Amino acid sequence: MFKEKLLSQLNSVEEYEQSPVPESQWKGWGSFIGMYVGEHTAGTEFVIGPLFVAHGVTASDLIFGLLIGDLLAVLSWAFICAPIATKFRFTLYYMLEKICGIKLTSVYNSVNALMFCFLAGSMIAVSATAVGIPFNLGMPSLNQWLPNSFEWIIIVLLVGIVTTLVAMFGYNQVSKFANIAAPWMILVFIAAAVAVLPDLGVTSLSNFWEIAKTKIWTGKALPGQSQFTFWHVLFFAWFVNMAMHIGMADLSILRYAKKWYHGFSPASGMYVGHFIAWIASGILYALFLRETSNSMQFAPGPIAYRAAGIAGAICVIVAGWTTANPTIYRAGLALQAIKPKWKTWKVTAVVGAITTTAALFPALVMKLLEFVALYGLLLMPMGAIIMMDVYVLPKLNLKSNFAEFFKRDFNPSAAISWVLALLSALFFNIYFGVEVFFLGLPGWFVASLVYIISSKVVQQKVGKPMETLA
């Protein structure tokens, strides 16, 4: 029954997968503002805010870094992704098929699916820290990479199995549940932080900033954690969703927008989820550190429970679960795009198994900042390729949509650009010590430049469309 509902929903979505979204389906501000708040107030927020504290960010670096980084992210959606989304109204996958060909798109889908598995895995681990509270589960610590107990493995497996089963048969219900949970979740974040402020010594608004500087975001990294600066915060906030805006994954969403300027609507998600929620979860973690004399334990469940009681623990479970579930489902869809004949439930089961196995390793949670940055970096070059293909190639008298025009299933220019962009990032990282958070920016320019040059070379060699050659 659930599966039938799911399949019927999928069929309705597929209607516009190979064609532009018709005008009757275009949507205004209201549809996007709520969606982006829900999407960016999730389980990851319970991890990212505390990790900023662990990495020794100062209060002013955090506030100004987030304000500017979030603004840059919004501008990236509005000026890079939305204009292309509303010009063509195609999904990312269809754009990639037209430009890169089916083979390269399949590689992209595989990488995307694997990244989704790891992201969902980290959320299952976050949920497990809350599920484990009544069982006195020994929680993982900040520098821990491997499972620390048999009980941890059992609880993660149980959470993973339940999440996978729901993703297989009840995605529709989870989607509805996530909609209901979203406004409540952000209020629990805020309530938890406000309620513990007196325990940190904040007695009025006037002394908040002083306490924030001396007891919350102190500027001192915990042992084993790298020191973050203003630039780390700014670039992380900008690139945390790099795959979505600069990487163009949100073409699939913003193609429904009536106007390109509806691309400013992610501001709701940025400033509620990636500003208020990160600050709130950072406050909770600072209190935990203070009360445990800088314990290295890192578990969002008990931290939220300490501040907001049962509602806090439920919030962690719900936040982790409602993030993991659609992510597993999306990973399944990405794999199914490669082999459409595979059954949806079988693909989802395989994805769930990979995700649950990944969730066993706390490293996924403890290194979430690095993982999210890597995720954006890996997928970003495709966004650069699409942008050059749309705006620059026609001005150089080169053909856009190489795969479609030349009837090829593989665009060598796009492949070379993707690989060289990532190799250049690796080069900057190894030889100049540039951290993963900053690599997206030079990587974008490398991908763009290589795509323009290689397209000129490749298109000169290919010359005419295949049907005229044959």
Add this chain to the structure above:
Amino acid sequence: MKLLVKIISYMSLGLTLIPSFFVFTGNISLDSSKMLSFIGTIIWFVSAPSWMNKTKE
């Protein structure tokens, strides 16, 4: 009826959030705030599904 359920839902969100400000001002204890938040949570998840997704369909 639907309007009444909506009002109850919004009040439950208030019950989840507002007590924390009373803790901040020193009017109630953290434990009381946690209890009120939990009650607000229950009322929200019982009442909201009856109207929230239906308006979108």
